[in-house]
Amino acid sequence: KNEVEQSPQNLTAQEGEFITINCSYSVGISALHWLQQHPGGGIVSLFMLSSGKKKHGRLIATINIQEKHSSLHITASHPRDSAVYICAVSVPNTGNQFYFGTGTSLTVIP
Amino acid sequence: KAGVTQTPRYLIKTRGQQVTLSCSPISGHRSVSWYQQTPGQGLQFLFEYFSETQRNKGNFPGRFSGRQFSNSRSEMNVSTLELGDSALYLCASSLVPGIFDTQYFGPGTRLTVL
Numbered sequence: 001k002n003e004v005e006q007s008p009q010n011l012t013a014q015e016g017e018f019i020t021i022n023c024s025y026s027v028g029i030s031a032l033h034w035l036q037q038h039p040g041g042g043i044v045s046l047f048m049l050s051s052g053k054k055k056h057g058r059l060i061a062t063i064n065i066q067e068k069h070s071s072l073h074i075t076a077s078h079p080r081d082s083a084v085y086i087c088a089v090s091v092p093n094t095g096n097q098f099y100f101g102t103g104t105s106l107t108v109i110p
Numbered sequence: 111k112a113g114v115t116q117t118p119r120y121l122i123k124t125r126g127q128q129v130t131l132s133c134s135p136i137s138g139h140r141s142v143s144w145y146q147q148t149p150g151q152g153l154q155f156l157f158e159y160f161s162e163t164q165r166n167k168g169n170f171p172g173r174f175s176g177r178q179f180s181n182s183r184s185e186m187n188v189s190t191l192e193l194g195d196s197a198l199y200l201c202a203s204s205l206v207p208g209i210f211d212t213q214y215f216g217p218g219t220r221l222t223v224l
Contacts (some may be wrong), residue, residue, distance in 0.1 A: 003210035041198055041218035086153060097166065 006101035019074040021104045023087030035086040077108045116214035131219045135203030142184040147148040147198040148181045159161045160207040
């Protein structure tokens with residue numbers, strides 16, 4: 001049983017489409033993180049959320065604490081958005097342990 | 111400022127051998143964390159070091175160990191390699207430990223166990 005589940009696993013979109021990636025978790029959390037991993041391995045932190053909604057450029061992340069669910073939206077998708085998107089949660093009282101989803105592989109076609 | 115560097119980038123070993131991976135953090139960063147990434151399990155936290163002390167450890171067997179030196183460089187060691195240890199091993203550094211969103215990740219070391 002995974003503490004963090006993501007969907008979909010793979011996603012192909014046409015350039016310009018609106019994209020949604022979902023993340024559900026089953027543990028109490030102190031924060032939820034969205035990460036982006038490009039081919040080659042490097043990981044970049046996109047958002048850290050503990051409530052509500054955050055926006056950065058074309059990226060929007062939301063979290064519903066009661067439903068234990070978060071979404072990452074990409075508006076006007078572009079081929080450079082092609083990457084793996086990973087949801088991670090930090091769990092309190094565990095020395096800041098992190099649990100990760102298995103990732104969503106996004107391909108945006110020109 | 112140079113980013114996080116990991117050496118080697120690629121490594122092939124056979125079952126039963128041991129391996130040591132190295133991570134040099136960003137200058138000034140004293141916290142180093144290690145992660146394992148596999149296609150089936152995704153990312154998993156291995157351990158976190160700060161000022162040469164292990165602060166946090168994930169759920170991995172004792173074959174996985176690490177250390178941090180006084181210059182903040184870190185090494186991780188895997189003994190008695192198993193096929194399932196084939197993975198991308200990622201290192202991340204930060205100024206302050208336990209703050210995931212301020213971590214800077216290295217490119218990783220891809221380990222293949224035959």
